[in-house]
Amino acid sequence: MPEKKILIVDADVASRNFIARILIDQQFDVIQAGSGKEGLICAWRDHPDLAILDPNLADLKGEDIAIKLRRDARTAKLPLIALSSDSSTSRIKSCLDAGYSEYITKSGQAVQTLNETISRFLGLAAVSEKKGGSLMMFLSAKGGTGTSSICANTAMNISKDQPDARVVVVDMVLPIGSIASIVGYEGTQNLVTITDMPPGITTPKFFKDELPDMNIWGFHLLAGSPDPESSNHIKAGRIWDIVLALKESYDYVLIDIGRSLSKITFPLLQKADVVALVISTDISAISLTKTLWEYLLAKGVGASSVYTILNRAVGLEGLSKVDVEKTLGIPVMATLPYLSSNFAFANSHHQPFTLKFPKDSATFIFVEVAKEMISLARKLRDQ
Ligand SMILES: Nc1ncnc2c1ncn2[C@@H]1O[C@H](COP(=O)(O)OP(=O)(O)OP(=O)(O)O)[C@@H](O)[C@H]1O
Ligand SMILES: [Mg+2]
Incomplete structure (x- = not known):
């Protein structure tokens, strides 16, 4: 099996590149998408092992993307991480309800939390069990x-x-x-x-x-x-x-x-x-x-x-x-x-x-x- 593949969906290029760089350094294969529609296509076409989405996209609501992904057999079980600057409890709840596996707020701790979450979902965590x-x-x-x-x-x-x-x-x-x-x-x-x-x-x-x-x-x-x-x-x-x-x-x-x-x-x-x-x-x-x-x-x-x-x-x-x-x-x-x-x-x-x-x-x-x-x-x- 090749390296694990991670899809990043974020409208902000700088933010996307920042996350991509961190993941590439860890030997992950990274795919990037700048809009919700593009993200859905990549998720269904490229079979990523995990996806990180900023739910604040211009074309589609983050919650709707999660619902679509969950309804499709190809991505029903895809680990889906919301990485968002919105830290409101209501947004966290609505994203998790829509089907995100995890919600991480963009903050100083975000990279560490993101790494731990990815490891957990991709089985690396199992090594430490x-x-x-x-x-x-x-x-x-x-x-x-x-x-x-x-x-x-x-x-x-x-x-x-x-x-x-x-x-x-x-x-x-x-x-x-x-x-x-x-x-x-x-x-x-x-x-x-x-x-x-x-x-x-x-x-x-x-x-x-x-x-x-x-x-x-x-x-x-x-x-x-x-x-x-x-x-x-x-x-x-x-x-x-x-x-x-x-x-x-x-x-x-x-x-x-x-x-x-x-x-x-x-x-x-x-x-x-x-x-x-x-x-x-x-x-x-x-x-x-x-x-x-x-x-x-x-x-x-x-x-x-x-x-x-x-x-x-x-x-x-x-x-x-x-x-x-x-x-x-x-x-x-x-x-x-x-x-x-x-x-x-x-x-x-x-x-x-x-x-x-x-x-x-x-x-x-x-x-x-x-x-x-x-x-x-x-x-x-x-x-
Ligand atoms: N305490 C010691 N006394 C004498 N010789 C030693 C001792 N420890 C190691 N050596 C010798 O040093 C040499 C290098 O050992 P070894 O290959 O295990 O080191 P290494 O740290 O794994 O090296 P490398 O950087 O090549 O991986 C070997 O020939 C070994 O027998
Ligand atoms: Mg040696």
């Missing part, structure tokens, strides 16, 4: 911080800690994923091929049966984009449905986004049960991490859902845990020591670090990280 598997996202502010290695090894330890649980790792790092090479997957299935499949195929059962089992790693894998060219073809609009289906068939859905914080991955962070933020001890990366942290909080990612992992990936130099906590103003929940070439060695043999080096102190840290992330996800669910 406190049901299905726990969604755990892994990210960092800088490349080469160890995010992918930590994601794969945490998934392995979650599966070891919970032998009956079903665990899946999804590689959403763009433009090239690396989890496949860490775990030794050589198949051709990946995020690009999966997003290209029709929604009717990518059901929870499909993901349960068809995702490859990584054996000693204890998890199933949805591999990432194999090369930059392929990543240009990822159908972003399919991601929500896919994550939702994965949550239905797996108890733990771990997604590596590395530093690919984008319009595609960001909404998932907002919906995640736990966000694992991998922090580098590299001094030059600290300000980047601070910026990322502030951005996450400003955008509504709950500080309590962030699990911070300090990883000494670059060697023995760099900042200490105390330095990092002081500079960032956030607690570090786990610290992985510098493992010299051992981590790279385990990765190049496609083996979990914990199995390759069972006596290493880092093995115990991985076991702890997995347990703590499981319990954090449970605690937040119970709230």
Whole structure:
């Protein structure tokens, strides 16, 4: 299925363009109409997934448009949002009575309310419903911080800690994923091929049966984009449905986004049960991490859902845990020591670090990280 299509009907070009820009930035396919008649034609002809209408149009009354749309089988169930500068109770009531699904007043809060309403109607909200598997996202502010290695090894330890649980790792790092090479997957299935499949195929059962089992790693894998060219073809609009289906068939859905914080991955962070933020001890990366942290909080990612992992990936130099906590103003929940070439060695043999080096102190840290992330996800669910 292509991206979700949204129809905007508003006589005011500036207002229409403003909303259109916001929606296009979120990867929606946007159709615009400047009059009621044009809006009706687009609604019936172009099959939008949702429509936003300013009910104050010159040619047709907003209420009459809703009545017409509701009477026609093609648009009887179309989510219909009234976006209006009229905040009178009588107008709100008459619009809702006529068949609008929601009425939003044009104000300072309108964009946020509109985004939330669209997400709710288009199913993105379902990703955040406190049901299905726990969604755990892994990210960092800088490349080469160890995010992918930590994601794969945490998934392995979650599966070891919970032998009956079903665990899946999804590689959403763009433009090239690396989890496949860490775990030794050589198949051709990946995020690009999966997003290209029709929604009717990518059901929870499909993901349960068809995702490859990584054996000693204890998890199933949805591999990432194999090369930059392929990543240009990822159908972003399919991601929500896919994550939702994965949550239905797996108890733990771990997604590596590395530093690919984008319009595609960001909404998932907002919906995640736990966000694992991998922090580098590299001094030059600290300000980047601070910026990322502030951005996450400003955008509504709950500080309590962030699990911070300090990883000494670059060697023995760099900042200490105390330095990092002081500079960032956030607690570090786990610290992985510098493992010299051992981590790279385990990765190049496609083996979990914990199995390759069972006596290493880092093995115990991985076991702890997995347990703590499981319990954090449970605690937040119970709230
Ligand atoms: N604590 C550590 N000690 C030693 N080497 C490490 C440590 N953590 C990670 N590495 C090594 O650093 C390299 C990069 O790791 P990885 O690919 O997991 O990082 P990444 O943040 O996912 O990078 P990318 O930006 O490419 O996605 C790997 O060779 C890995 O083995
Ligand atoms: Mg990576």
